[in-house]
Amino acid sequence: MAEGRIIKALSGFYYVKSNNGIYACKGRGVFRNQNITPLVGDFVTFDITENMEGYIQEIKQRENEFIRPPIANVTQAIIVSAVSQPTFSSLLLDRFLVIVESKRIKPMIIVTKKDLATKQEIQKMNAFKEEYKKLGYRFEFLSLKENVDLLKIIHFFKNEITVLMGQSGVGKSTLLNAINPAFEIQTAGISLSLGRGKHTTRHVELLEVEDGLVADTPGFSAIELNELEAEELSDCFVEMREKRNDCKFRRCLHDKEPKCAVKQAVDNGEINKYRYKHYLQFLLEIIERKPRYTND
Known part of the structure; x- marks a missing residue:
């Protein structure tokens, strides 16, 4: 044996x-x-x-597991987005963060294609970067064509079992190829008619990177919140996690309840309004139990 x-x-x-x-x-x-x-x-x-x-x-x-893609015992999730092609979505980013937080996996955010961004897009993304860093998230906005940018992130893979999360076309396979060209992972561009990436990876495999392992996967085609209960959702928003014990009601859902510390924090600017709006969308989804699909 x-x-x-x-x-x-x-x-x-x-x-x-x-x-x-x-x-x-x-x-x-x-x-x-x-x-x-x-x-x-x-x-x-x-x-x-x-x-x-x-x-x-x-x-x-197992310490944890994902169903789609099928992988277990992950220690780190790197959520990969693009500033454009496909267009950056803070709603989709927060959806990924909720799933990662629910599984108690360490998250990191990487936004790619900085070299293709307009001055206005760069300013907007830098603002998002500062907001998420204030929440305690590691956030890198970079170009995969710049070696100096790759050096900023290569050490994050050390001694970790990492899964890359994100839509097709954001640069997950390109990122792995840039780190190690010997991987020769097939990549494809964006479908102009659909505005989204084309599938390139067909199976799940762990690749060696910097004394760690990183998963090359077919992508997260369905980002469902079926494993979460409504009362657990706020625990997946780090800024709400800190406030929930100050609410009047112990099982407060931070929606219509009176004397809610989370809603008060939104009103006084301690919690970003768009993050709270995303929370309410996810809460309704969990209550209705209707799966929502990404355009992966």
Whole structure:
């Protein structure tokens, strides 16, 4: 029996990296019977057969997991947006942040295509950068064509299991190729008719970057809040998390309740109005339980 981590899932095989190499493994039938699917990032034990192949026997307990894309035990999420092509959306950014915060994963924000931005777009993005940095988020606005910009972020991958989140076309694969051209990850431009990126990545794989691992994934095609309860949502907004205990009602949803500390903080400018507006949109979505899809 050997131990390792699944670093790639492709065509029914799970590629497990151990101290002795990478083994192409199949999952035991019992996993299918129990409706359990091994995920990239899983720590597993496996039996070795021959020709660097084997069978996964046990999946260790997960720290966290995503369903789409299927990946587990992530320590860091880098949310990648673009200043344009596709157009930057603070609503979509906050949606990603809510999901990352709900799973207690460390977030970072990267906005790309600075080299394509107008002076007005640069000013607008720098304003967003300052606002999110005040909330405690790491935020980099950069051009993937500039080596000096890449040097600003390369150390963030060290000793982390990182997943890149964002719409297709924002530059996730381009970012990985810029960090290590040997990856040769296929990239594609923006569909002019749809105004969104084209799918390029077809499977999930962990790639080695700076003594860490980063996931190249097909993207987050559905950003649903199905795992969150209404009472948990404000805990995923860092500025509301600090105020919630000051509300009159312990289960305050910060919507129509009186003597709400969060609403008071919005009124006096302590909480950005657009962030609060996004919170209300997500709250309604959770209450109605209707999944919303991105244009990934």
